[in-house]
Amino acid sequence: MKLEEIRGRLTASRRVFVLGLLLLTMVSFLSVLGAAGIGRLHFSWKTVIESIGEGLGLVQSGTVERTPLLVVFDIRLSRVVLSFLVGSALGVAGAVFQGVLRNPLADPFTIGVASGAAFGAALAFALGLGGASYLGLGTIPLLALVGALGALALVVILGRVQGRLRRDTMVLAGIVVATFLSALIALIKALDEEAVSAIVFWVMGSFQGRGWIHVAFSLPYLLLGLYLVVKCARELDILTMGEVQARQLGVEVEQVRRRLLVGGSLLTAAAVSVSGVIGFVGLVVPHLVRMTMGAAHQRLMVLSGLLGGLALLWSDVVARTLLPGGEELPVGVVTALVGGPFFCLLLKRRRGGVILD
Amino acid sequence: MISVQGLTAKYGDRVVLHELDFHVGKSELVGLLGPNGSGKTTLLLCLSKVVPLDSGEATVSGQELSAYSARELALVEASVPQRQEISFPFKCIEVVLMGRYPHQREFGSDSDEDLTKAMEAMRLTDTLDLAQRRISEISGGEAQRVIIARALAQETELLLLDEATANLDVAHKMQMFDLFSEKNNQGATFLCAMHDLNLAALYCQRLIFLKNGRINIDGPTMETFTEENLSEIYETEVRIIPHPDTGVPQAMFVPGAERQAHSA
Numbered sequence: 001m002k003l004e005e006i007r008g009r010l011t012a013s014r015r016v017f018v019l020g021l022l023l024l025t026m027v028s029f030l031s032v033l034g035a036a037g038i039g040r041l042h043f044s045w046k047t048v049i050e051s052i053g054e055g056l057g058l059v060q061s062g063t064v065e066r067t068p069l070l071v072v073f074d075i076r077l078s079r080v081v082l083s084f085l086v087g088s089a090l091g092v093a094g095a096v097f098q099g100v101l102r103n104p105l106a107d108p109f110t111i112g113v114a115s116g117a118a119f120g121a122a123l124a125f126a127l128g129l130g131g132a133s134y135l136g137l138g139t140i141p142l143l144a145l146v147g148a149l150g151a152l153a154l155v156v157i158l159g160r161v162q163g164r165l166r167r168d169t170m171v172l173a174g175i176v177v178a179t180f181l182s183a184l185i186a187l188i189k190a191l192d193e194e195a196v197s198a199i200v201f202w203v204m205g206s207f208q209g210r211g212w213i214h215v216a217f218s219l220p221y222l223l224l225g226l227y228l229v230v231k232c233a234r235e236l237d238i239l240t241m242g243e244v245q246a247r248q249l250g251v252e253v254e255q256v257r258r259r260l261l262v263g264g265s266l267l268t269a270a271a272v273s274v275s276g277v278i279g280f281v282g283l284v285v286p287h288l289v290r291m292t293m294g295a296a297h298q299r300l301m302v303l304s305g306l307l308g309g310l311a312l313l314w315s316d317v318v319a320r321t322l323l324p325g326g327e328e329l330p331v332g333v334v335t336a337l338v339g340g341p342f343f344c345l346l347l348k349r350r351r352g353g354v355i356l357d
Numbered sequence: 358m359i360s361v362q363g364l365t366a367k368y369g370d371r372v373v374l375h376e377l378d379f380h381v382g383k384s385e386l387v388g389l390l391g392p393n394g395s396g397k398t399t400l401l402l403c404l405s406k407v408v409p410l411d412s413g414e415a416t417v418s419g420q421e422l423s424a425y426s427a428r429e430l431a432l433v434e435a436s437v438p439q440r441q442e443i444s445f446p447f448k449c450i451e452v453v454l455m456g457r458y459p460h461q462r463e464f465g466s467d468s469d470e471d472l473t474k475a476m477e478a479m480r481l482t483d484t485l486d487l488a489q490r491r492i493s494e495i496s497g498g499e500a501q502r503v504i505i506a507r508a509l510a511q512e513t514e515l516l517l518l519d520e521a522t523a524n525l526d527v528a529h530k531m532q533m534f535d536l537f538s539e540k541n542n543q544g545a546t547f548l549c550a551m552h553d554l555n556l557a558a559l560y561c562q563r564l565i566f567l568k569n570g571r572i573n574i575d576g577p578t579m580e581t582f583t584e585e586n587l588s589e590i591y592e593t594e595v596r597i598i599p600h601p602d603t604g605v606p607q608a609m610f611v612p613g614a615e616r617q618a619h620s621a
Contacts, residue, residue, distance in 0.1 A: 006476060006485075006488045006489070007472065009489055010450070099445075102444060102445075104444075237451070237455065238455050240443075240444065241443060242438075244407050244438060245438055247405070247406065247407050247427055248405050248435070248436040249431055249456065249458050249459065249507075249511070250428040250429075250430070250459035251428075251458070252428075290445075290446065294446060294447065294451075296447070296451060
């Protein structure tokens, strides 16, 4: 193969990436607008766009009536934006955890972060704190966040062997911590029957009743997490060659891995604390992107973020509109129902991109 | 290039290397030989700061090993590992470009120069045709050559090879060692752990024999590659004959049935 040809191919693949990026960004914008227009109450597209404009302060106030403004901007748009952000966080976190743990079955919840969050939330329900609020925000997201980060800290401490963080012991520690916390959650459920349904619904994941305050709550953690992981994207590429080779190629393995884990966990915690545990997005989306765009993590993170956001945004639309009676499905049920079979299809159709060796 | 004094390494309580002393000069091509479990890989890992020294000192390129950051060390020495752990579908060109990492700044991307150097390394290792293939989809021997290309792209004065050519076919084995030999003539230093005794005798000017974590023999190939030394180190009967073309000593091994007939 000629040098020029390789150079040309690399340029071409960069073009495909940029094109995909532009396309997904555009689709994301349209999806956010579109999803804000979908719901039980029907408004014209003109009203929808004017409501969003007014909500954002782009249009003079009083252009639209109060009802569409409240429904489209305050209720729907905030929820749509939140579901997109949570999906993005889960997609990126999935790519990070699969890379750091070099495990195709890893997802944002592998090392016990989700169980920690669920335990925090369960505790909040059991202590009857569900109704209390702090800066207009329930205590549940707060305790869930604390639980998620606490579980991560525990796993990291348990996963250290002779001063070194080891990938295999960390996965084991994650399983131990998750199992232990699940048992505690079961205990809480057994002791406090009133809290059971609230806990169950929260654990399945849902965006019901979430608003701008939740976006504001999770955004800082999400941005910090994104910054940490995107900065280490190239090191993560090299880290997938194994610790030994990464060190020999000049990567400060311990430091980079700590950053990636903290970043990935912040992303996961930011997501879980406002939405509950939503499965499959963090597992399936990075796989799909890796199969089509290759394994380089910078691209993988960016595209997984956008695609994860889109996937969860539309899953939530389905979750809130599918049942004719007006009840909502937990969005975790939708992602699992769609994601499970889709994942099987991926595995069957193409083995090359699967990272099992 | 490498200077080691009283180097001791342990895995837990088990001492794997006992107070090694040796020196490798600039532009030497040294073979590191010895039976399985003799400590060859551990020694190379110590020299790349993967396995910590329990005691003793090691200096690489005039600087104490402990004074190097990972990146600085990767600018001085490159390693080719024994086993591959590649499980993600990177393109081969991307893998070779990883060798350019220590040369790049934070947030840096691959420059034109990086790409040129990576492709030159691939041309030398006969892997240019694999550039756009995914490393998870090519054969083990091909992947090994891609990893050798990655080490060359690192542009270091010292190369530590751990069975770098063990799973290559004969032609590629010779091709790779011809390449190492050429790089060696241009000034690069090589320390190669090997099991292929005859290949070692063909290319290495000097041999270091490890056994049970100690250096048993260290000297020029022509003096150390003897029936007596090899039989003792490997605990099997060895005969030496000169290479028909070059006259370099080559080892022949004696099958068990023959040995019994001999002693009877």
